[in-house]
Each structure stands twice: as C-alpha cells, then as structure tokens.
Amino acid sequence: MSGTHRRSMLGRARLMAKVLAVLLSLTVVAALALLARFERGETLGHAQGRAELIARTLEDHVTRTVESASLILRTLGEGIAQQGTLEPARLQPLLGQPLLSSLPFLRSAAVIDERGVVLASSIRGEPGLRIDMDGWGPLPAEGQEALLPLRPGRSLFDLATSGAPRAAGVGVLPLVRWVRGAAGQRVLLVALINPGALANFQQVAVSGDGGVALLASWQGRLVAANEPVALEPGQQISGHPVFDSWLPQREHGVYIGRGLLEGRQVVAFRASRTRPLVVLVELAQQAVLRPWHERVNLLGAVGLLALLAILGGLAVLLREMDAREHARAALDGAHEQVALRERELSVLLKSVQELIFRTDATGAITFVNARWVAISHEGPDHAIGQRLRDLVALPDRQRTDDLFTRDDRVGVRQEQLCLRAADGRLRHFLVAVVPLHGEGRIVGFAGSAVDVSERVLADQQLQRQLAFSALLLEMSPLPVSMFDTAGRYVLVNQAWEDFVGRPRASVIGTQVGAFLSAQDAELHAEQDARLLAHGGKARYETQVLHRDGSRRDMVLTKVVVPGDGGEPAGILCTLMDVSEFRDAERATREARDAAERASREKSAFVANISHELRTPLQAILGFSELGCVRGRDNARLAGMFNDIHHSGQRMLALVNDLLDVSKIESAVGTFELERCDLREIVQAVLREVDPLLAQRGLRVALTLADEPLIARLDPTRIHQAIRNVIANAIKFSPQDGALQVACLASESDTLTLTVADRGPGIPPGELESIFEAFVQSSRTQDGSGGTGLGLAICRKILDIHGGQIWADNRVGGGAVFTLVLPQRPSGDSQLHTGY
Missing domain, CATH: 3.30.450.20 (PAS domain)
Structure with a gap:
C-alpha cells in the first residue's frame, strides 16, 4: 500500500473517527437532556402528589376539629335542655367541665341569651358581658348551627369591646347554635375555635417540604397560615386561581402555576366536606426542583466526563465508568428517599376519608386505610389477603377481574361496583385502579373507592321520573x-x-x-x-x-x-280541538239572529195593526159620545150608546197597551235616562189616581224615605210601570179598603217600592205567569180584569232598567208587588237591551 493510499485511508479513518465522535457526543447530549426532562417531570409529579396528600390530610383535620367543636355544642345543648331554668349559676358548671379545657383548639365556650348578654362562659369574667351580634353575619335557625366568619380577638371580651387593643393576626372562628331550655327560653351556644391551633398542625404537615399551608373561607378570606404571609387573617385573597377559576365547580384539585406566594407554585387545594372552608398547600416550584437541579448538575458532570472519555480514549472511558457508578449510587440514594417519603405518605393515607387500597398482581389486598372500618366495622388487618372480587356483589365480579388485568397498556381503570356494608345493605362505589410497575412488569395495583350510593339512587329516581313523564305525554x-x-x-x-x-x-x-x-x-x-x-x-x-x-x-x-x-x-x-264548540256558537248565533228578526217583524206587525185599529176606534168613540148626548131623552137608546162607548174605551186601552209593548220591544232607544227622585214619581202617580181612590173609598198608607231616592231612569216609563201596579191594586181592592205603599233604599245600592192590597190574592202557581203578555190571574177573570198586558209591560220596563218586579201573597189575604231599581252612578246610561 503506497503512502498516498495510507494517508488517504488515515484521513478517511480520522474523518470517520471525528464523525463517530461527533455522533456519539450528540447521542450522549440528547440522552442526558431526555433523562433530565424525565427526571423533572417525575419530581414535579411527586411534588403534586405530596401537596395533594397534605391538602387532604389538613382538610380532614380541619373538618374533624370543627365537628369536635360541634359535638361539644350539641352536648352543651343537651345539658341546657335538661336544666329547669337558665340561671347563670346553673349554667356555669356545664362550661367548667374538663372536656373544654382539654381541647387546645377551643379558646372558649359560652351561653348567650337573645339580648346578647353572656349567661355563662368557660373564661372567668365574661359572664354579664353584652355582645353586639349584628355584625357576626346571619345566625342559624333554631336547632341548627353555623360556622361564622373569622372575628378579630381572642375571647368574647374582645368581641364585646370594640375599642380594646388586639394583637395583630389574632382571631377566632365562632361556631354558634341556637337551643331552647326546658322552660322555653332560647339561648345561643358559642364555641370560639382557635385558628392558631389549625396553623400549628399545618406547620407540622408541611415542615419537611418548606411550603406554606393556608386555611380560607369559600369566599377567599384568609383564616390561618402556617407562617407569615403578605395578608392578615380575615383579609381577601385576591387574584388566586383557586377562588377565581376552580371553586365552586371543583372542590379539590392540584396544579402548577400562580399561587399566593411569588413565583410558580405547586398548588393543591381541598374544600371541607361539611364546612365552608378551603385548605390550600403551596410548594415553591424552585424548592421542589432543587434536588432535580442537583441531579442535573451531576448528570452534566457525567456527560462532560463521557465526552472527555470519548475524546481521551480508554483511560477516560474508565473514569467515565466510575462516574456512572457514582451516579448510580446517587440515584439509589434518591430512590431510598422516595421510599422514605412513601412510608410517610402511607401514614397520612390512614386519615383520608376515602377508601384507599393496594393489592398485589393477583388483586389480593396488601394495604387498606382506616376508611375500611367505616364500611365493614372491622379493622384494616381483616382485609389483608382478601381479594377484592370476593368482597363485591356476585354480578360485579367479572368487571372486578377486568380492573386487575395484567395488560400494562391500560392505564387508569375505573368501574362502579357494589359492596355489601356491615349493615347488610349494598353500597355503590366508584373504584379506580392504577397498575404499579417494577422490573418491567406489573407488580401490583393502587386504587381508591368513593361511595356514590346517593348519586346512584338519585340517578335511578331521575330515570323513573323521566319514564313517568314520557308515559304521561303518550297518554x-x-x-x-x-x-x-x-x-x-x-x-x-x-x-x-x-x-x-x-x-x-x-x-x-x-x-x-x-x-x-x-x-x-x-x-x-x-x-x-x-x-x-x-x-x-x-x-x-x-x-x-x-x-x-x-x-x-x-x-x-x-x-x-x-x-x-x-x-x-x-x-x-x-293543541285543543274546539270545533264542536265553535259549531255550537255559530248555530246559537244564527238561532238568536232568527229570533230577533222574528221579534222585530212581530213588533212591527203589532204596531201596524194597532195604528190601523185606532182610526176606526176614534170614529166609533166619537159617534158613540154623540149618540149619548142626543139620546138623553131615550133611556134605552142612551144605554146602547153607553155600552158602545165603554166597549170602545176598552178596545182603545188594549190597542194602546199593544203599542206600548211594541215600542218597548222594538225601540229601546226611546228610553231617556236622567237623574230623578223616585219619591216624586210615586207621589205624582198617587195624585193621578186620586179620583180612582176616592171612587172606591180607598185609603193609602204611604211610607217614603227621609233622604232623596236618586237613580238614573226614564221617568215616563217608570211612572207608567208604577201606575199600572197601583191601578191593579185599586182595581182588585175591596170597597173602603186600604193600600200600603212604601218607597225605601236598601243596603245593596238599590231602591225598593212595595204596593200591598187586601184583594183576592194570586194563586201560588200563577205568581210568575201573571207577568206574561195576555195572561191574567184566574181569580180576576170575572170581567173586572184588563187586557193582561199591564204587568207584562211593567216587567219589560223594569228589566230594561236592570231592575226586577215580582208578586207575593200577604198573610191574611191580598197581594204585595215589589219593584227594585238599581242606583246607577252618574254617567251610566247602559240599558239591558236583550229583548
């Protein structure tokens, strides 16, 4: 191999080494970053769980503290109810019991009457004080109790003395209850709860976490805190997300964000189950992440060592292995700290009111908190080793098995199951189970159970009500x-x-x-x-x-x-079908219109016939009067003309009555109402019939009201009706008899006229029919009667005026006619035109 080739191979090798070194370095950096991110999430998750557990513990402590004070008030109330009198000397021993002095969370207890005077107190010197309770807020109803807002001061003496100096941040929570003594007097029991005792417990709960615990009202007013904060007790906590966004939709929760303290906080809150109080726990995110920062620094050092090992060779690699070993030891120490915290959490879980349990991989219970006692009335040790599927109702066992499936792809599992309580009743629980992993497999399960029996019963009742409503709709x-x-x-x-x-x-x-x-x-x-x-x-x-x-x-x-x-x-x-009603209305309207047309045609016919008859009658009466005058010398001829004249007069009276009937029925508009004194009309009628009275030798006993009897009426028509009635009485009264006429006002805003005679009277079955046209009493059909239209005309006139007329028989013989007219107010011109 030539030198050039070797140099090329070396260059490529060096390049490849550089590339591999860079890739390995990037891999190490990325791995360390992911590990740091994972560790941060685990640390914050653990802090959230810790804060939520502390909040649940503090809420339980606050609730049990207030309930203990409530139990003391109920006990004092029972003692007071057994006292024969509410004298302070008999009440004071009840408040001196050792029970009150052994409860550090109570500052004092007292009995106050309805005037605000302290009758007895657990603090010497307070009996006799007068308390102004107007500023305490709404007091409860009798037999109930209420936890009032925080009041500044240490005792009732501070509450009674507005100008007394008070230590800053010192206050009491009044718990009040109205009770009634054996003698019926009502008194107010007051227990002053020390918020400082609650703050001390909060301090113990968060002492190992460096956080702050707060107790506030539902409206966001600070009650107590484990360490000094920017707000004094009783001040409003403004801008806090728990009171602005979470409450009252959710009564407990945990989040990371803005809190009462500066910076981001791990916040957990929980509302009291029975009282208007809220517990908040805030852990500073910076303090929570401090161990994580230490581990990140450690991991950074490890990463740096890893990079030096990559660049330095085998020696650096060995050093990097030592560093990893050191990091492993530090991680194990961290795991030991986590295990220690878990043991502390298990202690806190024993006081939680929800049922919390833990099982092994098969579903056998390995841990259960103290809530188990309230369900089974047996100790938690009795549940250890039992499988949850054996405790639930038989139909729910298959769904219970589904909760403990070993499929690790399923996270949180929830089911609603029925468990039989110690009293034999089935209770519904919402059970949530989360698998616990270890060594790459499921080693157990952790879960909680919430009693939802009341909600299930309400749902069942709602479904029955909906079904009933649907059935009503269909029916x-x-x-x-x-x-x-x-x-x-x-x-x-x-x-x-x-x-x-x-x-x-x-x-x-x-x-x-x-x-x-x-x-x-x-x-x-x-x-x-x-x-x-x-x-x-x-x-x-x-x-x-x-x-x-x-x-x-x-x-x-x-x-x-x-x-x-x-x-x-x-x-x-x-939709309501009213077709039949509308058809009936149309038929009635058509029948009424036809009847009105027939009545008008009849009235017109009677009027025409009457006018046609009056013309020949006038001629007959004229010639009969002339015959009477010229036949004075011939008695027989004069008698004949007198008979003709009397028959014509009777015929003319009949025609005039027919004309009156037709006018009344067809021309109601001819009635003209005006304000008249009815007494004057009666007197005018009596003056008009005076010749008839003298002719029969009759006396009239007249009774008139002292005050004017004013009414709106047609004087001509009323005069006609009264004259017809009095004329009938004169006609049927015995010779030299007496008439009784009375005109008075009644209490029902009506005017009453009565005309009584001593004639033959009226048969009881004809008292109503005599007011019909052309009908006369059977006792007067002897030739002395008239046309039978007079009383019919009277009734029509009275009906049109809105009045009444009727007849009765008198004791001892005779008849009495009663006319009643309404006293119309000024401006009322309405007539009854139903004819």
Whole structure:
C-alpha cells in the first residue's frame, strides 16, 4: 500500500473517527437532556402528589376539629335542655367541665341569651358581658348551627369591646347554635375555635417540604397560615386561581402555576366536606426542583466526563465508568428517599376519608386505610389477603377481574361496583385502579373507592321520573309537540300522530312548516318568534288541517322550554280541538239572529195593526159620545150608546197597551235616562189616581224615605210601570179598603217600592205567569180584569232598567208587588237591551 493510499485511508479513518465522535457526543447530549426532562417531570409529579396528600390530610383535620367543636355544642345543648331554668349559676358548671379545657383548639365556650348578654362562659369574667351580634353575619335557625366568619380577638371580651387593643393576626372562628331550655327560653351556644391551633398542625404537615399551608373561607378570606404571609387573617385573597377559576365547580384539585406566594407554585387545594372552608398547600416550584437541579448538575458532570472519555480514549472511558457508578449510587440514594417519603405518605393515607387500597398482581389486598372500618366495622388487618372480587356483589365480579388485568397498556381503570356494608345493605362505589410497575412488569395495583350510593339512587329516581313523564305525554289526549329554536321537530306524542296522520319517524328533524300552507306557516312562525323574544306563554286560535282533510278549529298553547344555560331550548306546543264548540256558537248565533228578526217583524206587525185599529176606534168613540148626548131623552137608546162607548174605551186601552209593548220591544232607544227622585214619581202617580181612590173609598198608607231616592231612569216609563201596579191594586181592592205603599233604599245600592192590597190574592202557581203578555190571574177573570198586558209591560220596563218586579201573597189575604231599581252612578246610561 503506497503512502498516498495510507494517508488517504488515515484521513478517511480520522474523518470517520471525528464523525463517530461527533455522533456519539450528540447521542450522549440528547440522552442526558431526555433523562433530565424525565427526571423533572417525575419530581414535579411527586411534588403534586405530596401537596395533594397534605391538602387532604389538613382538610380532614380541619373538618374533624370543627365537628369536635360541634359535638361539644350539641352536648352543651343537651345539658341546657335538661336544666329547669337558665340561671347563670346553673349554667356555669356545664362550661367548667374538663372536656373544654382539654381541647387546645377551643379558646372558649359560652351561653348567650337573645339580648346578647353572656349567661355563662368557660373564661372567668365574661359572664354579664353584652355582645353586639349584628355584625357576626346571619345566625342559624333554631336547632341548627353555623360556622361564622373569622372575628378579630381572642375571647368574647374582645368581641364585646370594640375599642380594646388586639394583637395583630389574632382571631377566632365562632361556631354558634341556637337551643331552647326546658322552660322555653332560647339561648345561643358559642364555641370560639382557635385558628392558631389549625396553623400549628399545618406547620407540622408541611415542615419537611418548606411550603406554606393556608386555611380560607369559600369566599377567599384568609383564616390561618402556617407562617407569615403578605395578608392578615380575615383579609381577601385576591387574584388566586383557586377562588377565581376552580371553586365552586371543583372542590379539590392540584396544579402548577400562580399561587399566593411569588413565583410558580405547586398548588393543591381541598374544600371541607361539611364546612365552608378551603385548605390550600403551596410548594415553591424552585424548592421542589432543587434536588432535580442537583441531579442535573451531576448528570452534566457525567456527560462532560463521557465526552472527555470519548475524546481521551480508554483511560477516560474508565473514569467515565466510575462516574456512572457514582451516579448510580446517587440515584439509589434518591430512590431510598422516595421510599422514605412513601412510608410517610402511607401514614397520612390512614386519615383520608376515602377508601384507599393496594393489592398485589393477583388483586389480593396488601394495604387498606382506616376508611375500611367505616364500611365493614372491622379493622384494616381483616382485609389483608382478601381479594377484592370476593368482597363485591356476585354480578360485579367479572368487571372486578377486568380492573386487575395484567395488560400494562391500560392505564387508569375505573368501574362502579357494589359492596355489601356491615349493615347488610349494598353500597355503590366508584373504584379506580392504577397498575404499579417494577422490573418491567406489573407488580401490583393502587386504587381508591368513593361511595356514590346517593348519586346512584338519585340517578335511578331521575330515570323513573323521566319514564313517568314520557308515559304521561303518550297518554295525553291532547296532541303535543316540541321543536327547537331552529323550528325542527324534536318530540311528538301519539295523539299528535293520530291527529296529523304522520308517523313520528318521518316528522322528527323536519321543519315545522314543511307540510303547512304558506299562510299557516307564516302565522305560526310569527307567534314562535314573538314567544322566543319575550318568553311567557302564547295562546291563540286557528284552523289546522286534520288527517281526514277537514280543517278543525284548534286552540294552540305554546310555552318556551328553557335550556341548561337559561337560554330557550325550544317551544312546547299543545293543541285543543274546539270545533264542536265553535259549531255550537255559530248555530246559537244564527238561532238568536232568527229570533230577533222574528221579534222585530212581530213588533212591527203589532204596531201596524194597532195604528190601523185606532182610526176606526176614534170614529166609533166619537159617534158613540154623540149618540149619548142626543139620546138623553131615550133611556134605552142612551144605554146602547153607553155600552158602545165603554166597549170602545176598552178596545182603545188594549190597542194602546199593544203599542206600548211594541215600542218597548222594538225601540229601546226611546228610553231617556236622567237623574230623578223616585219619591216624586210615586207621589205624582198617587195624585193621578186620586179620583180612582176616592171612587172606591180607598185609603193609602204611604211610607217614603227621609233622604232623596236618586237613580238614573226614564221617568215616563217608570211612572207608567208604577201606575199600572197601583191601578191593579185599586182595581182588585175591596170597597173602603186600604193600600200600603212604601218607597225605601236598601243596603245593596238599590231602591225598593212595595204596593200591598187586601184583594183576592194570586194563586201560588200563577205568581210568575201573571207577568206574561195576555195572561191574567184566574181569580180576576170575572170581567173586572184588563187586557193582561199591564204587568207584562211593567216587567219589560223594569228589566230594561236592570231592575226586577215580582208578586207575593200577604198573610191574611191580598197581594204585595215589589219593584227594585238599581242606583246607577252618574254617567251610566247602559240599558239591558236583550229583548
């Protein structure tokens, strides 16, 4: 091989060595970068789990602390209820029990009456103080309790004395409860919870993580913190994502981002199960990543050594191997730290209220927290070794096996299973299981179980209610449909199908006006648009095409159906067939019109005949009067002319009555209403009939009201009606008898006129028929009666005025006629024209 060739081979080898060195260096750098990224994610994930676990532990501690204070209040309430009186001397021993002094989280407990006076207290010197509770916030109802907002101070003395000096950052959480003593007095029990005790526990919980733990109200007001922060207790935490974005949609969660402290934080929060409190745990991302930075620096050194090894040869390679060994030892130490933290977490898990467990690869339980006691009433050791599939109900065992499948491609597995509790009832649990990997295979499973029995029961009740509503819709005889805001059908019932003649399968999803005429579609679209714009309910009547081709009169009722966000989701429409009612109305209207035409024609005929009869009657009466004058010397001839004259007068009276009837029925407009005193009309009628009274020797006992009896009426027509009634009484009264006439005002805003006589009376079966035209009482059909039109005319006049007339028999003989007229207000000219 020539030198040139060797140099070329050497150059190529050197070039290849350079290329390989560069590729190997890039590979090392890329591997180290990926490893650093992976380690960072693992570190942050571990910090999130740690923060979430601490938040769950602190929330449980806060809840149990408040519940312990609540138990003390209930115990004090039971003791007070057994006291015969609420004297302070009898209440004070209840608050001096050792139980109160042994609870460090309680500053004091007291009994306060409804005036705000402290009756008894666990702190000497507080009884007798007056507390202004107006600023405490809304107090609970009797028999209930409430946790009030944080108040500054240490005791009731601080709360009662507004100007007393207080230490900065010192406050109490009042827990109050109304109870009633045996004598019926109501008092308020107050327990002042020390937020500092909660902060001390928070300090212990986060002492190894260098973070901060906060306790706040649901509204974001700081209650306590494990170390000083920028806010004082009671101040509002502004701009925190937990209160701005997370609550109240989610009651617990964990995220990395903005918190109360400066810089990015690992934040975990959890709301109390029973109280309006929220626990926040914040771990500084920079502090969390500090171990990772150390490992990254270490990996950087390892990478540098690796590059030096590549460039330096075998010696450097050996040194790089030593460095890797050193890195391996450091990694093992880190794993030991992780194992230590896991043991600490297992201790914390025992206080979590959810059921948390761990199994081996076959599904046998190897660990379970203390929540197991609440489910089985047995210790956690009893569950060790049992398989979860043996504890669930028989139908759920196959799905339980699916949770523990060894397919490592499936991550989180969830199933809803039924477990039988210690009381024998089946409880529903939402079980989540995550496989645990080790040495490249699944070595076990970790899981949690949440009791969702109440939610399952609510879902079942909801489904039954929906099924019942659907059944009611199908059974409804009214056609019902629903369509969305775009005008597409989404629901119809069986009655709608039967009416329209279209199956719902061909209707759902189509436009509302698809099978309507353009005019009908425009009418419905206008109503729907107005309803969607203004809400409420729309009701209108139109004609709808029936499946048999006829158009039916229908009343449509539409209401807006609200959606999830409060916006309209559609319109619900019901149809009611009123065709038969409208046909009946049309038939009634046509019959009434025909009757009115016949009545007008009859009235016109009677008026024409009456006018035609009056002409010859005037001639007969004139010649009969002339015959009477000229036949005075011939008694027989004079008697004949007198008979002719009297018969003509009776005939003329009959014709005049017929004319009055026809005028009343056909010319209501001739009634002219004016304000009149009814007493004057009655007196005028009596003066007019005075000759008739004198002729029969009758006396009139007149009773009139002292005050004017003012009413709006037609004086001529009312005068005619009253004269007819009084004239009838005179006609049928015995010779030298008496009439009783009374005109008074009643309490029902009406005027009443009564005319009583001692005549033959009226048979009971004819008390109503005598007011019909041409009908007379059977007791007066002896020739002394008239035409039978007088009382009929009276009733028509009274009816047109809105009044009434009726007759009754008097005790001892005779009849009494009663006329009632309404007292119309000024300006009321409405007549009853139903004739």
